[in-house]
Protein backbone atom coordinates (compact mmCIF):
# COMPACT_ATOMS: atom_id res chain seq x y z
CA UNK A 1 0.00 0.00 0.00
CA UNK A 2 1.29 3.43 -0.93
CA UNK A 3 -0.16 6.41 0.84
CA UNK A 4 -0.08 10.19 0.91
CA UNK A 5 -0.25 12.03 4.24
CA UNK A 6 -2.10 15.35 4.32
CA UNK A 7 -0.84 17.52 7.18
CA UNK A 8 2.58 17.04 8.72
CA UNK A 9 1.97 18.21 12.27
CA UNK A 10 1.65 16.26 15.53
CA UNK A 11 -0.35 13.39 14.02
CA UNK A 12 0.89 13.44 10.41
CA UNK A 13 4.48 13.38 11.68
CA UNK A 14 3.60 10.49 14.00
CA UNK A 15 2.09 8.49 11.13
CA UNK A 16 5.21 8.96 9.00
CA UNK A 17 7.49 7.94 11.88
CA UNK A 18 5.50 4.77 12.66
CA UNK A 19 5.36 3.74 9.00
CA UNK A 20 9.13 4.02 8.60
CA UNK A 21 9.38 0.64 10.35
CA UNK A 22 6.52 -1.02 8.51
CA UNK A 23 7.20 -2.66 5.16
CA UNK A 24 3.54 -3.08 4.13
CA UNK A 25 2.68 0.60 3.96
CA UNK A 26 4.94 3.21 2.45
CA UNK A 27 4.55 6.98 2.44
CA UNK A 28 4.95 8.23 -1.11
CA UNK A 29 4.00 11.88 -0.66
CA UNK A 30 3.32 14.34 2.09
CA UNK A 31 1.16 17.39 1.49
CA UNK A 32 1.62 20.11 4.10
CA UNK A 33 2.93 23.61 4.57
CA UNK A 34 6.20 22.34 6.05
CA UNK A 35 7.52 18.90 5.16
CA UNK A 36 10.79 16.99 5.63
CA UNK A 37 13.41 17.38 2.89
CA UNK A 38 12.82 13.85 1.56
CA UNK A 39 9.21 14.71 0.69
CA UNK A 40 9.76 18.32 -0.29
CA UNK A 41 9.32 17.90 -4.06
CA UNK A 42 5.70 18.64 -5.01
CA UNK A 43 4.79 18.79 -1.32
CA UNK A 44 2.41 21.65 -1.85
CA UNK A 45 0.79 20.19 -4.95
CA UNK A 46 -2.33 18.26 -4.00
CA UNK A 47 -3.19 17.56 -7.65
CA UNK A 48 -0.07 15.45 -8.03
CA UNK A 49 -1.35 13.15 -5.28
CA UNK A 50 -4.65 12.74 -7.10
CA UNK A 51 -2.87 11.95 -10.36
CA UNK A 52 -0.45 9.48 -8.81
CA UNK A 53 -2.01 6.10 -9.51
CA UNK A 54 0.37 4.31 -7.18
CA UNK A 55 -1.14 6.12 -4.21
CA UNK A 56 -4.19 4.14 -3.19
CA UNK A 57 -4.89 5.79 0.17
CA UNK A 58 -4.88 9.27 1.61
CA UNK A 59 -4.31 9.77 5.37
CA UNK A 60 -5.66 13.17 6.41
CA UNK A 61 -4.35 14.95 9.50
CA UNK A 62 -4.73 18.62 8.51
CA UNK A 63 -7.50 19.35 11.01
CA UNK A 64 -10.50 21.65 10.59
CA UNK A 65 -13.33 21.37 8.12
CA UNK A 66 -11.79 23.12 5.10
CA UNK A 67 -9.75 22.44 3.06
CA UNK A 68 -9.76 18.94 4.61
CA UNK A 69 -13.30 18.21 3.38
CA UNK A 70 -12.56 19.26 -0.22
CA UNK A 71 -9.35 17.27 -0.32
CA UNK A 72 -11.01 14.15 1.11
CA UNK A 73 -13.81 14.40 -1.48
CA UNK A 74 -11.33 14.85 -4.31
CA UNK A 75 -9.23 11.90 -3.14
CA UNK A 76 -12.30 9.65 -2.84
CA UNK A 77 -13.54 10.69 -6.28
CA UNK A 78 -10.09 9.83 -7.63
CA UNK A 79 -10.64 6.29 -6.29
CA UNK A 80 -8.44 6.54 -3.20
CA UNK A 81 -9.31 5.24 0.26
CA UNK A 82 -9.66 8.01 2.83
CA UNK A 83 -8.51 7.67 6.42
CA UNK A 84 -8.66 10.59 8.80
CA UNK A 85 -8.03 11.59 12.41
CA UNK A 86 -10.08 14.74 11.95
CA UNK A 87 -13.28 14.70 14.04
CA UNK A 88 -14.33 18.17 12.91
CA UNK A 89 -14.61 17.15 9.26
CA UNK A 90 -16.17 13.78 10.05
CA UNK A 91 -18.80 15.29 12.37
CA UNK A 92 -19.65 18.06 9.89
CA UNK A 93 -19.78 15.90 6.74
CA UNK A 94 -20.33 12.37 7.95
CA UNK A 95 -23.09 11.43 5.54
CA UNK A 96 -21.54 13.00 2.44
CA UNK A 97 -18.15 11.42 2.99
CA UNK A 98 -19.51 7.95 3.81
CA UNK A 99 -21.90 8.06 0.83
CA UNK A 100 -19.20 9.31 -1.54
CA UNK A 101 -16.86 6.55 -0.40
CA UNK A 102 -19.55 3.92 -0.90
CA UNK A 103 -20.35 5.32 -4.35
CA UNK A 104 -16.69 5.17 -5.37
CA UNK A 105 -16.08 1.73 -3.85
CA UNK A 106 -13.36 2.94 -1.51
CA UNK A 107 -13.00 2.90 2.26
CA UNK A 108 -13.60 5.79 4.61
CA UNK A 109 -12.25 5.18 8.09
CA UNK A 110 -11.72 7.48 11.04
CA UNK A 111 -10.84 5.40 14.11
CA UNK A 112 -8.44 8.04 15.44
CA UNK A 113 -11.13 10.72 15.34
CA UNK A 114 -12.76 9.45 18.54
CA UNK A 115 -10.73 8.44 21.56
CA UNK A 116 -7.31 9.26 20.01
CA UNK A 117 -5.36 6.09 20.63
CA UNK A 118 -8.22 3.95 21.93
CA UNK A 119 -9.42 1.24 19.55
CA UNK A 120 -13.03 2.27 20.17
CA UNK A 121 -14.73 2.61 16.80
CA UNK A 122 -13.28 -0.62 15.36
CA UNK A 123 -14.58 -2.51 18.39
CA UNK A 124 -17.94 -0.77 18.24
CA UNK A 125 -18.22 -1.72 14.59
CA UNK A 126 -17.30 -5.29 15.50
CA UNK A 127 -19.87 -5.45 18.30
CA UNK A 128 -22.54 -4.08 15.99
CA UNK A 129 -22.14 -6.99 13.56
CA UNK A 130 -23.86 -9.34 16.01
CA UNK A 131 -25.47 -7.16 18.65
CA UNK A 132 -27.65 -4.08 18.96
CA UNK A 133 -26.09 -1.23 20.94
CA UNK A 134 -28.56 0.99 22.78
CA UNK A 135 -26.16 3.28 24.66
CA UNK A 136 -22.82 4.90 23.83
CA UNK A 137 -21.09 7.50 25.92
CA UNK A 138 -18.50 8.17 28.56
CA UNK A 139 -15.58 10.52 28.86
CA UNK A 140 -14.26 11.51 25.44
CA UNK A 141 -12.42 14.78 26.07
CA UNK A 142 -9.06 14.38 27.77
CA UNK A 143 -8.43 18.12 28.01
CA UNK A 144 -11.48 18.72 30.19
CA UNK A 145 -10.73 15.62 32.23
CA UNK A 146 -7.23 16.93 32.85
CA UNK A 147 -8.61 20.31 33.96
CA UNK A 148 -11.14 18.65 36.29
CA UNK A 149 -8.36 16.47 37.71
CA UNK A 150 -6.19 19.51 38.53
CA UNK A 151 -9.15 21.16 40.24
CA UNK A 152 -10.03 18.11 42.37
CA UNK A 153 -6.57 16.76 43.13
CA UNK A 154 -4.59 20.00 43.43
CA UNK A 155 -7.33 22.42 44.46
CA UNK A 156 -6.57 24.56 41.39
CA UNK A 157 -9.02 27.16 40.12
CA UNK A 158 -10.33 26.78 36.56
CA UNK A 159 -7.97 29.36 35.03
CA UNK A 160 -4.92 27.80 36.66
CA UNK A 161 -5.95 24.28 35.61
CA UNK A 162 -6.55 25.46 32.02
CA UNK A 163 -3.14 27.16 31.94
CA UNK A 164 -1.55 23.91 33.10
CA UNK A 165 -3.37 22.00 30.30
CA UNK A 166 -2.08 24.51 27.76
CA UNK A 167 1.45 24.28 29.12
CA UNK A 168 1.39 20.49 28.75
CA UNK A 169 0.07 20.71 25.20
CA UNK A 170 -3.32 19.17 26.15
CA UNK A 171 -5.25 22.37 25.37
CA UNK A 172 -4.93 24.68 22.42
CA UNK A 173 -4.31 28.41 22.70
CA UNK A 174 -8.00 28.90 21.94
CA UNK A 175 -9.47 26.19 24.16
CA UNK A 176 -13.13 26.90 23.33
CA UNK A 177 -13.87 23.70 21.41
CA UNK A 178 -12.74 21.65 24.41
CA UNK A 179 -14.08 23.67 27.33
CA UNK A 180 -17.44 24.42 25.70
CA UNK A 181 -18.10 20.73 25.05
CA UNK A 182 -17.98 21.00 21.23
CA UNK A 183 -15.11 18.55 20.77
CA UNK A 184 -16.82 16.02 23.06
CA UNK A 185 -20.07 16.46 21.12
CA UNK A 186 -18.34 15.70 17.80
CA UNK A 187 -17.02 12.47 19.25
CA UNK A 188 -20.44 11.58 20.65
CA UNK A 189 -22.03 12.25 17.27
CA UNK A 190 -19.53 10.04 15.43
CA UNK A 191 -19.95 7.29 18.05
CA UNK A 192 -23.76 7.47 17.94
CA UNK A 193 -23.82 7.47 14.13
CA UNK A 194 -21.60 4.42 14.07
CA UNK A 195 -23.51 2.61 16.84
CA UNK A 196 -27.04 3.34 15.67
CA UNK A 197 -26.57 3.61 11.88
CA UNK A 198 -27.91 7.13 11.95
CA UNK A 199 -26.74 10.54 10.80
CA UNK A 200 -27.08 13.17 13.50
CA UNK A 201 -26.08 16.78 13.06
CA UNK A 202 -23.92 18.66 15.55
CA UNK A 203 -26.34 21.50 16.26
CA UNK A 204 -29.19 19.26 17.37
CA UNK A 205 -27.22 17.66 20.23
CA UNK A 206 -27.23 19.99 23.25
CA UNK A 207 -23.67 20.56 24.46
CA UNK A 208 -22.40 22.13 27.67
CA UNK A 209 -18.84 22.47 28.83
CA UNK A 210 -16.83 23.32 31.91
CA UNK A 211 -15.88 26.94 31.09
CA UNK A 212 -17.71 28.31 34.15
CA UNK A 213 -16.95 25.57 36.68
CA UNK A 214 -15.69 26.61 40.11
CA UNK A 215 -14.28 24.69 43.08
CA UNK A 216 -17.60 25.11 44.94
CA UNK A 217 -19.30 22.97 42.29
CA UNK A 218 -17.11 20.03 43.27
CA UNK A 219 -18.08 20.68 46.91
CA UNK A 220 -21.76 20.54 45.92
CA UNK A 221 -21.17 17.27 44.08
CA UNK A 222 -19.23 15.83 47.03
CA UNK A 223 -22.19 16.49 49.34
CA UNK A 224 -24.16 14.10 47.16
CA UNK A 225 -21.33 11.51 47.20
CA UNK A 226 -20.41 12.48 43.65
CA UNK A 227 -17.84 14.32 41.58
CA UNK A 228 -17.90 16.20 38.26
CA UNK A 229 -16.94 14.83 34.86
CA UNK A 230 -17.72 15.99 31.31
CA UNK A 231 -19.93 13.17 30.14
CA UNK A 232 -21.37 12.08 26.79
CA UNK A 233 -24.57 10.06 26.46
CA UNK A 234 -26.50 8.84 23.43
CA UNK A 235 -29.36 6.36 23.73
CA UNK A 236 -31.41 4.47 21.21
CA UNK A 237 -34.88 3.73 22.49
CA UNK A 238 -36.64 0.45 21.61
CA UNK A 239 -38.85 2.44 19.21
CA UNK A 240 -35.73 3.72 17.38
CA UNK A 241 -35.79 7.25 18.75
CA UNK A 242 -32.38 8.68 19.58
CA UNK A 243 -31.51 11.10 22.37
CA UNK A 244 -28.11 12.55 23.13
CA UNK A 245 -26.45 15.07 25.40
CA UNK A 246 -22.94 16.34 26.12
CA UNK A 247 -22.74 17.97 29.56
CA UNK A 248 -20.91 18.03 32.85
CA UNK A 249 -22.51 15.51 35.19
CA UNK A 250 -22.39 14.68 38.87
CA UNK A 251 -21.17 11.09 38.68
CA UNK A 252 -21.05 8.66 41.63
CA UNK A 253 -17.65 8.50 43.32
CA UNK A 254 -17.87 4.72 43.19
CA UNK A 255 -18.61 4.64 39.45
CA UNK A 256 -16.37 4.02 36.47
CA UNK A 257 -16.41 7.61 35.21
CA UNK A 258 -15.20 9.03 38.53
CA UNK A 259 -12.20 6.70 38.24
CA UNK A 260 -10.98 8.40 35.05
CA UNK A 261 -8.17 10.85 35.82
CA UNK A 262 -5.73 13.13 34.04
CA UNK A 263 -6.12 13.27 30.25
CA UNK A 264 -7.53 9.77 29.89
CA UNK A 265 -10.76 8.77 28.19
CA UNK A 266 -13.21 5.99 29.00
CA UNK A 267 -15.84 5.17 26.44
CA UNK A 268 -18.83 2.88 26.98
CA UNK A 269 -21.16 0.90 24.83
CA UNK A 270 -24.09 -1.19 26.00
CA UNK A 271 -25.20 -4.00 23.74
CA UNK A 272 -28.39 -6.00 24.22
CA UNK A 273 -26.37 -9.18 24.38
CA UNK A 274 -22.90 -7.93 25.32
CA UNK A 275 -24.02 -5.80 28.25
CA UNK A 276 -21.86 -2.86 29.23
CA UNK A 277 -18.34 -2.72 27.79
CA UNK A 278 -15.79 0.02 28.20
CA UNK A 279 -12.64 1.11 26.43
CA UNK A 280 -10.04 3.28 28.10
CA UNK A 281 -6.69 4.84 27.44
CA UNK A 282 -5.08 7.92 26.00
CA UNK A 283 -7.60 10.00 24.08
CA UNK A 284 -4.96 12.12 22.35
CA UNK A 285 -1.22 12.44 21.77
CA UNK A 286 1.06 11.97 18.77
CA UNK A 287 1.86 8.26 18.88
CA UNK A 288 -1.35 6.85 20.38
CA UNK A 289 -3.45 8.72 17.80
CA UNK A 290 -1.15 8.08 14.85
CA UNK A 291 -1.07 4.40 15.79
CA UNK A 292 -4.87 4.21 15.68
CA UNK A 293 -4.81 5.72 12.20
CA UNK A 294 -2.09 3.31 11.11
CA UNK A 295 -4.30 0.43 12.34
CA UNK A 296 -6.97 1.68 9.93
CA UNK A 297 -4.41 1.54 7.12
CA UNK A 298 -3.48 -2.02 8.05
CA UNK A 299 -7.16 -3.01 8.17
CA UNK A 300 -7.58 -1.62 4.67
CA UNK A 301 -4.68 -3.74 3.51
CA UNK A 302 -6.69 -6.80 4.50
CA UNK A 303 -10.16 -5.93 3.39
CA UNK A 304 -11.66 -2.83 1.80
CA UNK A 305 -14.61 -1.57 3.73
CA UNK A 306 -16.48 1.47 4.92
CA UNK A 307 -18.34 1.87 8.17
CA UNK A 308 -21.71 1.77 6.48
CA UNK A 309 -21.93 -1.07 4.10
CA UNK A 310 -25.71 -1.38 4.33
CA UNK A 311 -26.46 2.30 3.85
CA UNK A 312 -27.83 4.62 6.46
CA UNK A 313 -30.66 7.07 6.88
CA UNK A 314 -30.61 10.52 8.46
CA UNK A 315 -32.21 10.27 11.90
CA UNK A 316 -33.28 13.24 13.92
CA UNK A 317 -32.85 13.45 17.60
CA UNK A 318 -36.16 12.92 19.36
CA UNK A 319 -35.96 13.35 23.10
CA UNK A 320 -39.60 13.99 23.95
CA UNK A 321 -40.32 12.94 27.52
CA UNK A 322 -36.66 12.70 28.55
CA UNK A 323 -36.53 14.19 32.03
CA UNK A 324 -33.33 15.39 33.67
CA UNK A 325 -32.57 16.99 37.01
CA UNK A 326 -29.85 19.67 36.88
CA UNK A 327 -27.49 21.44 39.25
CA UNK A 328 -27.33 25.07 38.13
CA UNK A 329 -25.06 27.76 39.57
CA UNK A 330 -25.04 31.36 38.48
CA UNK A 331 -24.14 34.68 40.11
CA UNK A 332 -27.10 34.38 42.48
CA UNK A 333 -26.07 30.99 43.85
CA UNK A 334 -26.81 27.35 43.16
CA UNK A 335 -29.97 25.31 42.96
CA UNK A 336 -31.12 21.88 41.96
CA UNK A 337 -33.97 21.69 39.51
CA UNK A 338 -36.95 19.39 39.57
CA UNK A 339 -36.83 16.73 36.87
CA UNK A 340 -37.62 18.67 33.71
CA UNK A 341 -37.73 18.18 29.96
CA UNK A 342 -34.09 17.87 28.88
CA UNK A 343 -34.38 19.69 25.56
CA UNK A 344 -36.33 22.57 27.09
CA UNK A 345 -33.93 23.02 30.00
CA UNK A 346 -30.95 22.77 27.67
CA UNK A 347 -32.40 25.44 25.37
CA UNK A 348 -32.98 27.80 28.29
CA UNK A 349 -29.47 27.26 29.61
CA UNK A 350 -27.95 27.72 26.17
CA UNK A 351 -29.78 31.00 25.70
CA UNK A 352 -28.36 32.25 29.00
CA UNK A 353 -24.84 31.20 28.02
CA UNK A 354 -25.22 32.80 24.60
CA UNK A 355 -26.23 36.03 26.36
CA UNK A 356 -22.89 35.95 28.16
CA UNK A 357 -24.09 34.74 31.57
CA UNK A 358 -21.54 32.76 33.57
CA UNK A 359 -23.80 29.77 34.27
CA UNK A 360 -22.45 26.37 35.22
CA UNK A 361 -24.88 23.52 34.68
CA UNK A 362 -24.38 19.83 35.42
CA UNK A 363 -26.71 16.88 35.13
CA UNK A 364 -27.57 15.67 38.66
CA UNK A 365 -29.54 12.66 37.63
CA UNK A 366 -29.81 10.96 34.29
CA UNK A 367 -33.17 11.35 32.67
CA UNK A 368 -35.78 8.62 32.58
CA UNK A 369 -38.95 8.45 30.64
Ligand SMILES: NC(=O)c1ccc[n+]([C@@H]2O[C@H](COP(=O)([O-])OP(=O)(O)OC[C@H]3O[C@@H](n4cnc5c(N)ncnc54)[C@H](OP(=O)(O)O)[C@@H]3O)[C@@H](O)[C@H]2O)c1
Pocket residue numbers: 006007008009010011012031032033034060061062063064066067085086087088112113116283284285286289
Ligand atom coordinates in the same frame (compact mmCIF):
# COMPACT_ATOMS: atom_id res chain seq x y z
N1 LIG B 1 -3.04 16.04 18.44
C1 LIG B 1 -3.80 15.05 18.94
O1 LIG B 1 -3.51 14.51 20.00
C2 LIG B 1 -4.99 14.59 18.17
C3 LIG B 1 -5.77 13.52 18.70
C4 LIG B 1 -6.86 13.05 17.97
C5 LIG B 1 -7.18 13.63 16.76
N2 LIG B 1 -6.42 14.67 16.30
C6 LIG B 1 -6.82 15.27 15.03
O2 LIG B 1 -5.79 15.13 14.07
C7 LIG B 1 -5.81 16.24 13.19
C8 LIG B 1 -4.41 16.87 13.13
O3 LIG B 1 -4.09 17.34 14.44
P1 LIG B 1 -2.61 17.76 14.83
O4 LIG B 1 -2.58 17.82 16.31
O5 LIG B 1 -1.63 16.89 14.12
O6 LIG B 1 -2.56 19.25 14.24
P2 LIG B 1 -1.26 20.10 13.84
O7 LIG B 1 -0.11 19.68 14.68
O8 LIG B 1 -1.68 21.51 13.81
O9 LIG B 1 -0.99 19.60 12.35
C9 LIG B 1 -1.70 20.02 11.23
C10 LIG B 1 -0.73 20.06 10.05
O10 LIG B 1 -1.46 20.35 8.86
C11 LIG B 1 -0.83 21.48 8.22
N3 LIG B 1 -1.91 22.24 7.57
C12 LIG B 1 -3.07 22.65 8.13
N4 LIG B 1 -3.83 23.27 7.21
C13 LIG B 1 -3.14 23.23 6.04
C14 LIG B 1 -3.38 23.70 4.73
N5 LIG B 1 -4.50 24.36 4.43
N6 LIG B 1 -2.44 23.47 3.78
C15 LIG B 1 -1.31 22.84 4.07
N7 LIG B 1 -1.01 22.36 5.30
C16 LIG B 1 -1.91 22.56 6.27
C17 LIG B 1 -0.18 22.26 9.32
O11 LIG B 1 0.85 23.05 8.82
P3 LIG B 1 1.47 24.28 9.71
O12 LIG B 1 2.05 23.66 10.91
O13 LIG B 1 2.44 24.93 8.82
O14 LIG B 1 0.27 25.14 10.04
C18 LIG B 1 0.35 21.12 10.18
O15 LIG B 1 1.53 20.59 9.67
C19 LIG B 1 -6.88 17.19 13.72
O16 LIG B 1 -8.06 16.98 13.01
C20 LIG B 1 -7.06 16.75 15.15
O17 LIG B 1 -8.37 16.98 15.64
C21 LIG B 1 -5.34 15.15 16.96
